[in-house]
Amino acid sequence: MADTVLITGGCGFIGTNFVRRMLERYDYNIINLDKLTYAGNLENLADCGNNDRYTFVRGDVASVDDLEKVFAKPIDIIVNFAAESHVDRSIIDPDSFIRTNINGTFNLLEMARRKNTRRFIQISTDEVYGSLGSTGAFHEDTPLSPNSPYSASKTSADLLATAYFKTFGMPVIITRCSNNYGPYQFPEKLIPLIITNALADKELPVYGDGLNVRDWIHVKDHCAAIDLVMHKGETGNIYNIGASNEKANIEIVKLVLAILGKPESLIRYVTDRPGHDRRYAIDSGKITGQLGYKPSVDFAEGMRETVEWYVDNREWWERIKTGAYLEYYEKMYGSR
Numbered sequence: 509m510a511d512t513v514l515i516t517g518g519c520g521f522i523g524t525n526f527v528r529r530m531l532e533r534y535d536y537n538i539i540n541l542d543k544l545t546y547a548g549n550l551e552n553l554a555d556c557g558n559n560d561r562y563t564f565v566r567g568d569v570a571s572v573d574d575l576e577k578v579f580a581k582p583i584d585i586i587v588n589f590a591a592e593s594h595v596d597r598s599i600i601d602p603d604s605f606i607r608t609n610i611n612g613t614f615n616l617l618e619m620a621r622r623k624n625t626r627r628f629i630q631i632s633t634d635e636v637y638g639s640l641g642s643t644g645a646f647h648e649d650t651p652l653s654p655n656s657p658y659s660a661s662k663t664s665a666d667l668l669a670t671a672y673f674k675t676f677g678m679p680v681i682i683t684r685c686s687n688n689y690g691p692y693q694f695p696e697k698l699i700p701l702i703i704t705n706a707l708a709d710k711e712l713p714v715y716g717d718g719l720n721v722r723d724w725i726h727v728k729d730h731c732a733a734i735d736l737v738m739h740k741g742e743t744g745n746i747y748n749i750g751a752s753n754e755k756a757n758i759e760i761v762k763l764v765l766a767i768l769g770k771p772e773s774l775i776r777y778v779t780d781r782p783g784h785d786r787r788y789a790i791d792s793g794k795i796t797g798q799l800g801y802k803p804s805v806d807f808a809e810g811m812r813e814t815v816e817w818y819v820d821n822r823e824w825w826e827r828i829k830t831g832a833y834l835e836y837y838e839k840m841y842g843s844r
């Protein structure tokens with residue numbers, strides 16, 4: 509019988525892309541456990557609803573009761589995407605980050621230990637390493653030095669996952685990826701926020717001097733790397749994932765404006781994010797050398813396609829940018 513893979517947070521940006529990849533390429537039975545927070549959107553996977561290998565369960569990784577129900581059936585592999593994922597929200601209201609990212613991961617690890625799950629992939633982030641100066645890159649053994657409540661919660665989850673490997677011999681693997689872009693990203697993150705604001709001729713808020721650097725990877729390449737780790741990765745290991753596309757934020761904003769043919773006068777420099785990490789850069793040498801990983805999406809092409817996706821899927825983001833989103837936007841940017 510085909511294995512059952514539990515994907516948590518499958519209605520979010522990366523989870524959506526990963527669920528699709530798994531259904532397309534393998535005969536796994538997929539259970540998508542998602543709480544459907546503001547960031548989770550059932551519509552993203554509406555076309556998978558008729559697939560009899562796909563089951564959606566609305567539930568909370570921080571609730572042991574919800575997990576007991578899912579684990580009533582055997583689960584072979586867990587891929588844990590579920591998280592509160594936005595740094596700015598973690599600065600305004602960190603509680604849910606502790607609950608989901610730390611307690612949720614702990615609950616999943618405990619459940620996997622009790623049920624002898626064969627493989628546990630913890631989806632982490634390069635933000636656990638903190639901030640770089642103008643040179644160098646994050647390696648898997650770079651000391652952990654998180655600066656935001658978000659990254660501190662992700663670091664805590666990583667430490668729990670590592671402890672479960674060392675103490676209980678649990679088959680845990682951690683991946684740490686750089687900034688993703690691509691279709692279905694919630695328009696609170698830089699790239700979709702800039703694209704959708706520019707399409708509506710709204711101001712584009714750039715934090716600080718706009719020279720903070722992020723290392724961008726297309727979500728498809730991130731999902732391909734997780735797939736490799738899931739099938740070929742060595743238990744107890746950490747794998748950094750990136751695509752060597754370091755860009756200052758202002759370059760990204762100007763690129764989006766150029767693709768859309770919109771004026772740079774839309775740019776507005778605003779008060780910086782507190783504790784704002786200056787630069788991220790990922791060294792993917794380990795996953796490249798050991799597992800044969802190679803990113804496939806050219807950055808310029810990937811950005812053009814991503815902008816096109818938001819142009820073509822206006823209804824998707826216009827529905828999101830109402831009600832609670834507008835309240836969030838006003839709170840975050842209103843008096844900045």
Ligand code: NAD
Pocket residue numbers: 516517518519520521522523541542543544545546547548549567568569570588589590591592593594608612631632633634662684685686687688689694
């Ligand atoms: P996202 O915010 O788009 O999606 C998160 C999903 O998790 C949503 O569907 C949400 O409903 C669900 N969720 C939240 N709390 C939950 C809970 N308590 N129980 C069950 N489901 C819950 O996030 P994303 O950008 O897709 O990120 C996915 C994972 O990848 C996260 O763990 C994040 O830390 C990591 N990551 C993201 C990036 C990036 O650039 N976006 C980079 C590296 C790592």
Ligand code: TDX
Pocket residue numbers: 593594595596632633634635686687688696697698699701713714715716720721722757781
């Ligand atoms: O309005 C904005 N203006 C702006 O200048 C926003 C939303 C962001 N920024 C800046 C802050 C960052 O330097 O752009 C950069 C990217 O910001 P985000 O999109 O919020 O991403 P970041 O903080 O880098 O974190 C992301 O990458 C790592 C994801 O949100 C995390 O989930 C992931 O772990």
